[in-house]
Amino acid sequence: MIDQKQLFKTIETALAEDMGTGDITTMSTVPDDKTVSGSFIAKADGILCGVDIAAAVFSYIDSDVHFKNFFSDGDAVKYGDVIAAIKGRAFSVLTGERLALNFLQRLSGIATKTHEAVQKIEGFAVRIIDTRKTTPGLRIYEKYAVRTGGGYNHRFTLSDGVLIKDNHISAAGSITNAVRRARDYVPHTLKIEVETETLEQVKEALESGADIIMLDNMPAGMMKEAVQIINKKALVEASGNMDEKDLREVAATGVDFISIGALTNAVRPMDISLKFK
Numbered sequence: 001m002i003d004q005k006q007l008f009k010t011i012e013t014a015l016a017e018d019m020g021t022g023d024i025t026t027m028s029t030v031p032d033d034k035t036v037s038g039s040f041i042a043k044a045d046g047i048l049c050g051v052d053i054a055a056a057v058f059s060y061i062d063s064d065v066h067f068k069n070f071f072s073d074g075d076a077v078k079y080g081d082v083i084a085a086i087k088g089r090a091f092s093v094l095t096g097e098r099l100a101l102n103f104l105q106r107l108s109g110i111a112t113k114t115h116e117a118v119q120k121i122e123g124f125a126v127r128i129i130d131t132r133k134t135t136p137g138l139r140i141y142e143k144y145a146v147r148t149g150g151g152y153n154h155r156f157t158l159s160d161g162v163l164i165k166d167n168h169i170s171a172a173g174s175i176t177n178a179v180r181r182a183r184d185y186v187p188h189t190l191k192i193e194v195e196t197e198t199l200e201q202v203k204e205a206l207e208s209g210a211d212i213i214m215l216d217n218m219p220a221g222m223m224k225e226a227v228q229i230i231n232k233k234a235l236v237e238a239s240g241n242m243d244e245k246d247l248r249e250v251a252a253t254g255v256d257f258i259s260i261g262a263l264t265n266a267v268r269p270m271d272i273s274l275k276f277k
Helices: 004-019 024-029 051-061 090-120 139-148 166-172 175-185 199-208 220-230 247-251
Strands: 035-042 066-069 082-089 127-129 162-164 192-196 212-216 235-239 257-259 272-276
Touching: 004 051, 004 090, 024 090, 035 090, 051 066, 051 082, 051 090, 082 090, 090 127, 090 139, 090 247, 090 272, 162 166, 162 175, 166 175, 166 192, 175 192, 175 199, 192 199, 199 212, 199 220, 212 220, 220 235, 220 247, 247 257
Parallel strands: 127 257, 162 192, 192 212, 212 235, 235 257
Antiparallel strands: 035 082, 035 272, 066 082
């Protein structure tokens, strides 16, 4: 659930970025009292996300703009489907058009890409999860889109859990040192995850008492061997260019999670347009 107050702050910032000193094109070409009506149309198949955010954009700009959606977040839409109808003062609709479409297109692209990944591992007891590779300032919405597409969220912030990566290990001296220091520092309610690149590191992370062991950029055969070594004594996450790999082959190794940064940082926006009648 997206907090409305926070959403309006995001919209305010985004509008200020887009507007500059004003929409000079609309102000110079469209009569101030002109009213328009139009439709948001899907130009591709996909999973819709961001409908309520698009509506909030116009509500923020002008409470008299009427926005009626025919599909909701999480719905599958086809090419040509009319997603929503809009009616109101031309200046208000044109002011919010690009921002509303930016949200709709990007979030629907993320939801669609996530849905495709989830479908690929159907039948396996594994979750598709995102990462912190998100657009600065838009993380909460992009992670919402991942959930809309059927995926799950990794950490939202650095304070959500301990994730010891290669640079932490280097700075701490070893996996063992890093895990020990983390155990002494954080409350027992926080999980400790360790990134590993070799089977030797997997063994050290397991012996150190890591709660989650990340297998980073390992081939499927090595991942399967790592899962056998861990033997359910810790949760296992597969990571590293997963968007380029056979997800069913990865899922078959027995991992619990597959994290895919490309869900949010390499997504193709879904093609959606607004057409006036």
